[in-house]
Amino acid sequence: MSDQFRRVDEVVLHHGYIFDLVRAEFLSPEGETFSRDIVRHPGAVSVVPVDTDGRVIMIRQFRPALDRYILEIPAGKRDVLDEPPELTAQRELGEEVGKRANSLELLGIFANAPGFSDELSWVYLGRELVEVPRDVQGVEESHMRIERFTFDEAFAMIADGTLIDTKTIVGLYLAAPKVGGG
Helix, strand or coil: CCCCCEEEEEEEEEECCCCEEEEEEEECCCCCEEEEEEEECCCEEEEEEECCCCCEEEEEEEECCCCEEEEECCEEECCCCCCCHHHHHHHHHHHHHCEEEEEEEEEEEEECCCCCECCEEEEEEEEEEEECCCCCCHHHHHCCEEEEECHHHHHHHHHCCCCCCHHHHHHHHHHHHHHCCC
16 A cells, blocks of 8 residues: 555646636545546746835736735746746736846745645745836736835734735735845
8 A cells, every 4th residue: 555645637628718627536545546636737927026226016906716905926927938026027027017026035835725726836036126117917917007015014913913915925925034124
């Protein structure tokens, strides 16, 4: 008897724009078969961009799934085949806030919702920012607003429930010790 779980089959139930939904069949270490619905996602990147004054640049963007605007750090899907995550991060930073980071440091990689999705997220700290042309992608981005906050202001918004985005919360907590914020 093996001590490992093993995937034995997978069927695509839905092929979508952002993700695929599959039903995967597994074999337990005891030999029991079971199935799970899994969201297959190419992964995402996000950047905590910090200006020379120590403020974090964030965006306020409409999120249809929540039917509201939320505050978040620049981010995007890893939708370019074989593009390294740090290049995706720079591309998203340029598209959303018109900046490029001359210093880009990986803060960590985390699983967003491992109970039902294989999505991994790379979060970076972006410093030594320089202006680049924005390249707005999609209707939501065309209506986003760029805002700047101190780490203290950002942590206060986490505490009072104003800032609810997971990647932003993770990114801020990982970045703060490196820049003396919070």
